Amino acid sequence: MAKLYFKYGSMGSSKTAQALITKYNYEENGMHVWLIKPAADERDGAIILRSRVGLEAPAEVVPPHSDIYELYRSREKTDVIIVDECQFLTPAQIDQLRDIVDVENIPVLCFGLRTDFQCKLFDGSRRLFEVADTITEIKAICDCGAKATVNARLDSEGCIVTEGAQLLLGGNDRYLAMCHKCWIRNIREHRKVKNR
Amino acid sequence: MAKLYFKYGSMGSSKTAQALITKYNYEENGMHVWLIKPAADERDGAIILRSRVGLEAPAEVVPPHSDIYELYRSREKTDVIIVDECQFLTPAQIDQLRDIVDVENIPVLCFGLRTDFQCKLFDGSRRLFEVADTITEIKAICDCGAKATVNARLDSEGCIVTEGAQLLLGGNDRYLAMCHKCWIRNIREHRKVKNR
Amino acid sequence: MAKLYFKYGSMGSSKTAQALITKYNYEENGMHVWLIKPAADERDGAIILRSRVGLEAPAEVVPPHSDIYELYRSREKTDVIIVDECQFLTPAQIDQLRDIVDVENIPVLCFGLRTDFQCKLFDGSRRLFEVADTITEIKAICDCGAKATVNARLDSEGCIVTEGAQLLLGGNDRYLAMCHKCWIRNIREHRKVKNR
Amino acid sequence: MAKLYFKYGSMGSSKTAQALITKYNYEENGMHVWLIKPAADERDGAIILRSRVGLEAPAEVVPPHSDIYELYRSREKTDVIIVDECQFLTPAQIDQLRDIVDVENIPVLCFGLRTDFQCKLFDGSRRLFEVADTITEIKAICDCGAKATVNARLDSEGCIVTEGAQLLLGGNDRYLAMCHKCWIRNIREHRKVKNR
Numbered sequence: 024m025a026k027l028y029f030k031y032g033s034m035g036s037s038k039t040a041q042a043l044i045t046k047y048n049y050e051e052n053g054m055h056v057w058l059i060k061p062a063a064d065e066r067d068g069a070i071i072l073r074s075r076v077g078l079e080a081p082a083e084v085v086p087p088h089s090d091i092y093e094l095y096r097s098r099e100k101t102d103v104i105i106v107d108e109c110q111f112l113t114p115a116q117i118d119q120l121r122d123i124v125d126v127e128n129i130p131v132l133c134f135g136l137r138t139d140f141q142c143k144l145f146d147g148s149r150r151l152f153e154v155a156d157t158i159t160e161i162k163a164i165c166d167c168g169a170k171a172t173v174n175a176r177l178d179s180e181g182c183i184v185t186e187g188a189q190l191l192l193g194g195n196d197r198y199l200a201m202c203h204k205c206w207i208r209n210i211r212e213h214r215k216v217k218n219r
Numbered sequence: 220m221a222k223l224y225f226k227y228g229s230m231g232s233s234k235t236a237q238a239l240i241t242k243y244n245y246e247e248n249g250m251h252v253w254l255i256k257p258a259a260d261e262r263d264g265a266i267i268l269r270s271r272v273g274l275e276a277p278a279e280v281v282p283p284h285s286d287i288y289e290l291y292r293s294r295e296k297t298d299v300i301i302v303d304e305c306q307f308l309t310p311a312q313i314d315q316l317r318d319i320v321d322v323e324n325i326p327v328l329c330f331g332l333r334t335d336f337q338c339k340l341f342d343g344s345r346r347l348f349e350v351a352d353t354i355t356e357i358k359a360i361c362d363c364g365a366k367a368t369v370n371a372r373l374d375s376e377g378c379i380v381t382e383g384a385q386l387l388l389g390g391n392d393r394y395l396a397m398c399h400k401c402w403i404r405n406i407r408e409h410r411k412v413k414n415r
Numbered sequence: 416m417a418k419l420y421f422k423y424g425s426m427g428s429s430k431t432a433q434a435l436i437t438k439y440n441y442e443e444n445g446m447h448v449w450l451i452k453p454a455a456d457e458r459d460g461a462i463i464l465r466s467r468v469g470l471e472a473p474a475e476v477v478p479p480h481s482d483i484y485e486l487y488r489s490r491e492k493t494d495v496i497i498v499d500e501c502q503f504l505t506p507a508q509i510d511q512l513r514d515i516v517d518v519e520n521i522p523v524l525c526f527g528l529r530t531d532f533q534c535k536l537f538d539g540s541r542r543l544f545e546v547a548d549t550i551t552e553i554k555a556i557c558d559c560g561a562k563a564t565v566n567a568r569l570d571s572e573g574c575i576v577t578e579g580a581q582l583l584l585g586g587n588d589r590y591l592a593m594c595h596k597c598w599i600r601n602i603r604e605h606r607k608v609k610n611r
Numbered sequence: 612m613a614k615l616y617f618k619y620g621s622m623g624s625s626k627t628a629q630a631l632i633t634k635y636n637y638e639e640n641g642m643h644v645w646l647i648k649p650a651a652d653e654r655d656g657a658i659i660l661r662s663r664v665g666l667e668a669p670a671e672v673v674p675p676h677s678d679i680y681e682l683y684r685s686r687e688k689t690d691v692i693i694v695d696e697c698q699f700l701t702p703a704q705i706d707q708l709r710d711i712v713d714v715e716n717i718p719v720l721c722f723g724l725r726t727d728f729q730c731k732l733f734d735g736s737r738r739l740f741e742v743a744d745t746i747t748e749i750k751a752i753c754d755c756g757a758k759a760t761v762n763a764r765l766d767s768e769g770c771i772v773t774e775g776a777q778l779l780l781g782g783n784d785r786y787l788a789m790c791h792k793c794w795i796r797n798i799r800e801h802r803k804v805k806n807r
């Protein structure tokens with residue numbers, strides 16, 4: 024029986040690399056993988072998904088108002104669906120993926136963040152925590168050696184920011200994953216955590 | 220380094236039994252366990268926590284407006300905190316537990332449901348998914364053999380209900396855990412899933 | 416598809432309690448559970464399996480030369496098999512359980528130790544590590560706070576012993592679970608780890 | 612506290628890719644990774660470790676009679692050790708890695724197979740199952756959709772072989788990972804499982 028998987032991890036935990044390796048493994052078994060990614064805006068189309076470690080593959084960009092089940096139906100052959108950055112899917116799109124699993128018996132693997140820079144769930148992550156069959160963590164390491172679970176946002180000085188919009192355009196280098204204990208301590212001590 | 224654990228499971232997955240066994244194991248190691256449970260109303264005090272399989276232990280009931288960190292400070296000795304029915308804690312109380320972990324280096328283990336009968340997160344579960352260090356599932360089985368993840372609410376005829384208040388007073392026998400696929404199919408077919 | 420599960424843990428990790436809770440959960444779903452335990456000698460028959468936390472249930476004792484598949488065939492109805500102390504099954508008996516899973520599609524859950532007091536696999540554990548579908552750990556805690564993985568054998572003074580027969584008759588109080596680092600350090604320092 | 616990790620998987624489960632991604636993640640955190648691989652023969656030296664998905668990195672080859680702890684001591688700086696193909700380490704070398712974890716507090720991550728083509732543990736895998744702190748599976752998929760756990764060896768016709776030496780020189784394309792149920796059925800039916 025197919026399942027809906029949520030594989031969450033903090034920034035820098037190699038989620039995209041895991042998505043691309045999973046794609047490779049399914050394709051080696053002769054299966055057709057549909058690799059998708061939510062759009063930042065309403066443009067759709069094809070992109071190249073790139074992981075920092077050096078892997079890449081073509082993916083389809085899915086805008087927020089697309090019905091993923093309809094897109095699925097219009098495709099010729101799909102044995103498995105892999106989503107990168109799944110935290111940006113809408114709850115309705117997660118429900119469409121859930122339907123594909125339940126009705127079409129197609130496995131769906133979603134890779135993404137669990138929380139934003141304020142430790143709040145993204146809408147897509149919240150819906151996945153509600154309806155995923157299997158929830159697993161892709162682990163990252165804090166500088167202190169513990170597991171990194173928080174995505175700290177940094178200002179231009181390298182200090183942690185706790186106010187602002189959920190999305191920060193063009194700022195992946197503005198984030199640093201750390202454990203909750205270090206996050207709280209760094210905030211309280213106004214410590215510069217990264218030279219920029 | 221101490222951690223905040225969220226051990227979630229559907230109804231009938233023996234979460235309370237797991238909480239009580241964990242308590243027993245810590246106590247066998249000579250550690251002092253504080254076993255707590257959110258209050259259904261504003262009454263506090265001591266209760267006996269009972270699992271269906273036959274285990275029981277005294278626990279302290281914590282009303283929604285209590286500050287758990289203050290309660291912790293007023294106690295003589297606590298090496299570990301175990302929470303049953305953690306989905307009913309307020310987000311503020313989860314944050315107090317998070318502080319106890321970060322500041323006092325005391326492990327906190329939270330056992331509870333992830334979602335209600337509509338597959339929506341409880342407030343306490345949402346905050347735990349946001350800030351827990353470790354998230355693990357206590358597994359239950361659907362009648363079909365798959366893993367049960369949904370807490371279906373039943374009407375007096377044994378059919379699944381999808382509308383109503385999040386809390387149903389006095390109705391633990393009104394719930395049945397099942398997999399998402401069976402849940403959807405049972406709803407669509409208006410099937411009676413349990414003789415009552 | 417049914418699976419062969421190996422759920423291993425050190426002494427005092429509540430493996431028997433987990434076996435009994437699992438039995439309870441399956442039975443609540445209306446399934447027939449066959450609870451078995453390897454015999455210390457050639458006597459078979461019924462016993463009462465007891466966990467330290469206070470749970471108990473009748474179990475069938477299986478001598479080393481019994482063919483478990485034949486015993487299974489002679490039973491009226493079995494939906495799931497649960498084994499306690501599975502480390503003492505013979506490799507041939509693990510293979511019989513493996514056959515039951517593959518041919519009869521019956522889930523088999525084996526609870527037991529992974530290693531003896533010298534950190535060597537038991538014969539049953541070795542075979543399970545080879546052929547189990549799913550391997551999971553039942554965690555216990557070392558006095559230092561880390562995970563306990565080693566089953567240290569103690570002499571009458573409470574010091575760790577590293578020579579002797581794999582089985583010690585009547586001596587469950589002669590064991591203490593600890594992490595590998597503490598085990599090595601306690602051995603090197605000839606430290607008394609438990610007052611007896 | 613550092614740990615000894617055993618991350619096992621069947622052939623084609625992308626163990627090498629996982630080892631290389633883990634190396635990348637540690638290095639991004641500014642840590643010095645020592646990547647090693649057991650030698651097939653007594654030659655040591657440097658090689659390029661390559662994963663099928665396209666990642667690669669220089670690694671040091673460790674012959675069976677090398678003392679890894681001594682090699683570690685002779686290195687300038689090592690924050691973490693990653694081993695690929697760890698099933699081919701000798702038990703003595705696993706014990707040396709165990710010592711490095713316990714004494715030097717250096718994490719050691721071992722990636723490798725659990726069993727050979729006859730479902731027997733490799734010597735290195737056996738010792739890791741005995742002394743690793745954390746045992747996790749890197750999952751692969753059988754053609755039937757279940758998890759692949761067995762490394763089937765194929766003859767030149769593509770049929771499963773169950774007799775022969777543990778090591779087969781130059782024959783990675785002679786293996787196919789599958790679930791135990793399919794393995795047994797394919798053997799019994801003398802089925803050709805792969806066109807060659």
